[in-house]
Amino acid sequence: MFNQKSSRRAFLQGAASLAACAALHPAIAQNRFPSKPITLVVPFAPGGNVDIVARSLSVPLTRLVGQSVIIDNRAGGGGAVGTGAVARAEPDGHTLLVATPGQLGTLPEIIKVPYKADSLTPVALLSRTPVVVVVRANDPRFKTAADFLKVAKAASQSVTVGHAGPGSPNHLALLQFEDSAKAQVNAVPYKGSGPALVDLMGGQIDAVVDQITSSTPHIKSGALRALIVLGPQAGGLLANVPTLAQLGLPVFDATTFVGLFVPRGAPAASVASLQDWATKAVAQPEFSNVIKDLGSEPVGGTGAALQKLVSAESALAAQMVKQGRLKSD
CATH class of the missing domain: 3.40.190.10 (Periplasmic binding protein-like II)
Incomplete structure (x- = not known):
């Protein structure tokens, strides 16, 4: 027998459940990362080492994150222009910087830059290059x-x-x-x-x-x-190219590292996910084979390892500036 009160109660309960789901859905969408394409800002012109690393990384990274990965070249000021753009970006993990430790360690020591050394958070190492x-x-x-x-x-x-x-x-x-x-x-x-x-x-x-x-x-x-x-x-x-030591010159090591950075304040969970994806991407053939073929070496280091390199660059730059051996152009 049709029970009007029971049907009305069931209808109201169903409506309440739908309303709750509707209210919850935006929160779920908001917490999903990444929720839009990832942009890799390269602070140099196309064709250089950092640009090649970024473009090689974008291939496996696209598959791992499930979103498009866009390369944005913003050259100028030895990398200061592009680095500053990322430092000012929304710290949601969707805008990243592919750069060397020098953009954070050296540049602030020698020229006026639109950011501070701690304006970005190191995420992962990607490569090292002679x-x-x-x-x-x-x-x-x-x-x-x-x-x-x-x-x-x-x-x-x-x-x-x-x-x-x-x-x-x-x-x-x-x-x-x-x-x-x-x-x-x-x-x-x-x-x-x-x-x-x-x-x-x-x-x-x-x-x-x-x-x-x-x-x-x-x-x-x-x-x-x-x-x-x-x-x-x-x-x-x-293999047959002489080193400084073989030429009888005082030795220094200019090996270049390239890493991934995000604006300071990015959610810790997003940074952790990016580090995991970057480490996996570096090991993929689409990245590692290209980098090795060009004479470089893939490196899957952590953000902490990258920060040590930034600190070392900063100390070296400060020392050279004090000695008058490093000046801005």
Whole structure:
């Protein structure tokens, strides 16, 4: 028999349940991470080491996070422009910076930047890369490293050398190289390695201090030649390239690390998820094979490991500034 009161009670209970679900759904959607595409900001022009790392990372990362991963190149100021953009971004974990420790450790020591050293939180290490001095393969003046050193030492600024911008790892490596070789070159800053390499191949400059990752395609094509490894001996294309030690010069290690950062204040759970995804992405063939083929090495380090590198960069930069060996352009 039809019970009007029971039916009305059931209807009201059902309506209340639907209302509760409707109220809960936005909260569930809001807590889901990521809830929109991830943007990887590269603070250098396309074609350089950091850009290549970011683009290689985006392939497996897209699959792991279940969202599109967008590359946003914001070059300028040795990485300060792009780094500042991420520091000002909404700290929700959807905007990340792919950069070297130098953007947080070195730049604030030498130029005015639109952020503080602690404006970003390190998430994970991605790669480490040997740094080299490269020249045009057909330049008759520089058939060997000894030729290059002889010209560089002959007179002040007798050699024009490009780097990726003030405070970039390339810039720091070039300054250390000058000190080691007891030479003074004509240093030319660019908005990343890509434009510097273009000018080198076009004959506008004599050499570039660069991470091997961005130089490898041009070395393989025969357009460029690596002359000196600014660090420990490396294999692959660099197996027969002399190191500072082999040339009898004071040794320093300019090996470049690339890592992932988020704006300070990002939710801890999101940072943990990003670190996990980044570590898994680095191990994927789409990333590791590309990076290894270009002479670099995948690294799945933690945010804490990346922070140690930032602190070390900051200490080195402060010391060099105090000694007058590091200045902004």
